[in-house]
């Protein structure tokens with residue numbers, strides 16, 4: 001309104017997430033400011049239930065203080081003990097869902113030394129991202145940072161902030177995010193996906209049962225999917241095939257897969273206690289975490305050395321064919337914009353971030369397609385037509401199959417790899433009519449959002465079609481955030497999306513999927529959301 005159009009500048013002392021006090025000049029709007037996303041006629045998204053009540057309480061039109069935000073208990077250490085005792089680290093996604101149900105669409109939580117404000121409505125999330133600034137910041141994964149500091153490794157973009165982050169990020173965007181880069185790596189991903197399906201055909205023929213050359217096999221495909229994701233990552237990142245679909249895949253690669261898994265599982269409990277403290281007391285949790293990272297680093301180091309020698313020797317012999325693609329590593333080395341140390345740091349992060357993040361959603365995808373045969377048939381129908389018209393061009397095939405893209409989006413809505421996206425707003429903001437000081441850690445909670453009736457119609461139904469067609473309204477663009485948002489969104493997004501879509505496409509062209517049990521999957525959180533027990537899938541040759 002006209003009266004609050006003239007915002008006033010106010011100096012406020014605000015409480016940062018780490019408890020440090022600092023003074024910020026914050027833009028604080030006048031009295032008649034509405035809650036982020038509240039619409040004039042009083043309707044809220046979804047229009048029903050608890051959320052409406054929260055806003056109704058605001059009768060005096062006052063912006064409520066940070067302290068008034070509903071919370072789960074002021075003492076972080078008591079909360080930490082509860083988390084340990086009730087094994088809540090593994091069920092944090094469910095804990096968040098229950099807490100939103102109990103406290104409404106915004107709450108504060110302190111666990112150990114970590115405090116956050118948690119939100120789930122798209123309109124609030126959109127308000128948060130408006131204030132992320134030029135150098136958006138996520139919660140630092142302190143155990144990862146401490147490992148780099150103790151071992152004297154450089155940090156890659158995942159762990160960097162400010163101008164340092166931005167300069168690495170701009171270089172990496174050119175190699176993995178831009179459409180020119182996608183054109184280069186798409187055929188590599190397609191080759192790996194096709195080889196995977198050949199391997200799967202062999203396995204089903206060899207071990208399956210059936211007649212007239214149509215066999216069926218039921219098994220847990222998760223170990224194969226991890227191998228697929230590692231093979232695909234190595235091909236795109238190092239420009240190298242490592243033969244993981246052979247009958248005797250290397251033990252070294254299997255060890256890498258185990259190390260990433262260990263590194264992920266040991267991260268969450270370490271987030272709530274200062275890692276330096278654990279280093280000093282030689283806690284076994286810390287030792288396991290650091291050893292897992294050491295393994296990841298040495299695996300990457302060996303591959304980088306090999307690729308470096310290959311590249312320099314072929315350059316020396318003048319045998320690098322112009323236009324030949326040597327993976328992301330080759331591109332970064334050729335361009336020479338990043339030092340070798342920084343290339344190593346970033347490539348190692350891409351490798352650590354690139355395997356489980358795609359292998360796990362693929363398990364969920366096969367399961368959901370298996371237990372929803374009508375959806376599976378619709379997607380297959382579209383994929384078949386598109387593949388037939390694409391003349392073997394994977395890019396065209398994907399472009400002609402929007403339902404396949406929507407399938408991946410739908411899988412990540414129900415099973416987001418990372419259950420939250422965090423930001424520290426650079427100015428004060430107002431969410432649900434509560435004042436949030438600049439510098440507060442705010443988490444957009446993707447798992448509860450994906451399952452909220454306030455945000456999605458019939459949220460538990462697996463329905464990729466819900467993503468087709470345009471949608472308008474408050475925060476409509478902020479319902480699918482599994483890769484994060486804006487300049488700091490997942491840098492591996494294009495690799496991940498294409499890798500998953502291509503694999504699903506080739507599987508659907510070759511097999512009918514079903515599941516021996518269509519009960520809901522129980523999930524656990526390591527650092528990423530995983531099935532408690534990997535689901536068995538039945539693959540029937542078409």
Ligand code: HEM
Nearest residue numbers: 158350353354357417482483484485488489490491492496
């Ligand atoms: C389904 C698969 C994946 C999902 C859902 C996912 C999700 C995410 C999310 C939510 C973020 C934080 C974004 C933000 O703060 O806005 C992120 C960051 C990141 N991801 Fe992924 N990711 C996936 C696959 C990958 C792959 C395949 C790679 C590597 C090839 C990768 C590497 C990274 C890196 C390096 C960052 C840090 C980017 C930065 O800070 O600038 N991710 N990812």
